[in-house]
Amino acid sequence: xxxxxxxxxxxxxxxxxxxxxxxxxxxxxxxxxxxxxxxxxxxxxxxxxxxxxxxxxxxxxxxxxxxxxxxxxxxxxxxxxxxxxxxxxxxxxxxxxxxxxxxxxxxxxxxxxxxxxxxxxxxxxxxxxxxxxxxxxxxxxxxxxxxxxxxxxxxxxxxxxxxxxxxxxxxxxxxxxxxxxxxxxxxxxxxxxxxxxxxxxxxxxxxxxxxxxxxxxxxxxxxxxxxxxxxxxxxxxxxxxxxxxxxxxxxxxxxxxxxxxxxxxxxxxxxxxxxxxxxxxxxxxxxxxxxxxxxxxxxxxxxxxxxxxxxxxxxxxxxxxxxxxxxxxxxxxxxxxxxxxxxxxxxxxxxxxxxxxxxxxxxx
Ligand code: SAH
Numbered sequence: 001x002x003x004x005x006x007x008x009x010x011x012x013x014x015x016x017x018x019x020x021x022x023x024x025x026x027x028x029x030x031x032x033x034x035x036x037x038x039x040x041x042x043x044x045x046x047x048x049x050x051x052x053x054x055x056x057x058x059x060x061x062x063x064x065x066x067x068x069x070x071x072x073x074x075x076x077x078x079x080x081x082x083x084x085x086x087x088x089x090x091x092x093x094x095x096x097x098x099x100x101x102x103x104x105x106x107x108x109x110x111x112x113x114x115x116x117x118x119x120x121x122x123x124x125x126x127x128x129x130x131x132x133x134x135x136x137x138x139x140x141x142x143x144x145x146x147x148x149x150x151x152x153x154x155x156x157x158x159x160x161x162x163x164x165x166x167x168x169x170x171x172x173x174x175x176x177x178x179x180x181x182x183x184x185x186x187x188x189x190x191x192x193x194x195x196x197x198x199x200x201x202x203x204x205x206x207x208x209x210x211x212x213x214x215x216x217x218x219x220x221x222x223x224x225x226x227x228x229x230x231x232x233x234x235x236x237x238x239x240x241x242x243x244x245x246x247x248x249x250x251x252x253x254x255x256x257x258x259x260x261x262x263x264x265x266x267x268x269x270x271x272x273x274x275x276x277x278x279x280x281x282x283x284x285x286x287x288x289x290x291x292x293x294x295x296x297x298x299x300x301x302x303x304x305x306x307x308x309x310x311x312x313x314x315x316x317x318x319x320x321x322x323x324x325x326x327x328x329x330x331x332x333x334x335x336x337x338x339x340x341x342x343x344x345x346x347x348x349x350x351x352x353x354x355x356x357x358x359x360x361x362x363x364x
Pocket of ligand 1: 036042054055056057088089090091092095118119120121124139153154155156159160
């Protein structure tokens with residue numbers, strides 16, 4: 001049994017069930033035992049100690065294409081200097097390192113950029129410092145500097161706690177975590193009113209009795225802060241994650257350990273817990289803050305629009321012997337049965353910004 005499970009079992013025995021959101025928060029971010037505080041989550045396989053792999057860790061092409069996207073946007077927004085390039089939840093720092101290397105073809109960009117990281121984990125901050133030594137670290141985006149800002153975030157929002165509610169005949173039951181015989185279990189809590197935000201209420205589909213709705217106040221708060229910063233200082237945000245592009249309900253709470261799905265209640269602190277991201281909600285919050293949201297697109301489509309195939313060809317010519325690997329990387333990033341469809345891309349921008357590249361409507 002993990003130490004955190006022991007602690008949670010005792011707490012629940014003493015105080016009664018805890019909300020799913022509290023459970024997720026503790027499992028991920030407990031200062032001593034939380035998953036992100038102690039584990040090295042990223043790795044290509046379970047064998048190297050990692051639990052999951054993200055797009056920047058799959059291939060350098062991901063960060064290079066985003067670097068080119070950023071450099072192009074920065075040129076078209078009249079090259080503000082200095083400007084803030086902020087990343088939410090940078091993981092190992094790989095994405096930012098690839099972005100900065102790719103954008104180096106534009107020395108004016110490299111001279112103007114100030115890199116800021118929003119990261120909770122001290123262990124990951126240390127890793128990030130090795131790859132991006134000049135970054136400035138923040139606990140939230142609220143302290144980003146007052147200057148034009150381009151924000152990126154890959155698999156950031158999925159890592160924030162959610163709370164589930166089940167629709168009952170009259171009211172909603174919060175999903176809670178209970179304890180029985182050394183096991184944690186999910187149960188329907190007391191029926192009552194659901195404290196959905198106005199933003200979430202505006203993004204719900206038709207909900208029927210028994211359906212689960214996921215609310216994520218921390219996701220909403222983080223998006224709100226980012227959107228307000230851009231509204232006040234100019235710029236844009238590019239947010240990539242797995243989730244749904246249209247209003248949806250249902251249970252998406254999941255756990256991964258060693259590249260396998262596992263029971264999210266079995267080993268708190270040792271497994272990565274996530275939920276799908278509600279992209280219409282993120283877009284709604286941005287629009288409410290006065291930003292323009294581009295249509296939500298699938299990752300595969302977005303990366304192809306940015307030139308993924310071309311970059312793969314270039315790399316294959318530059319690195320003989322790696323052709324198969326590069327093809328595999330491209331496939332993992334963009335094929336519909338891999339990350340291409342499940343992952344979505346949201347672009348939001350200040351009203352004065354030029355159009356964001358890569359968000360072509362489906363028909364074209
Ligand atoms: N973007 C990286 C890592 C994704 S994992 C990649 O694509 O590889 C999620 C990241 O968000 C980790 O760096 C984690 O420590 C960070 N994180 C999780 N919760 C956070 C929070 N509340 N505030 C800031 N960072 C957080």
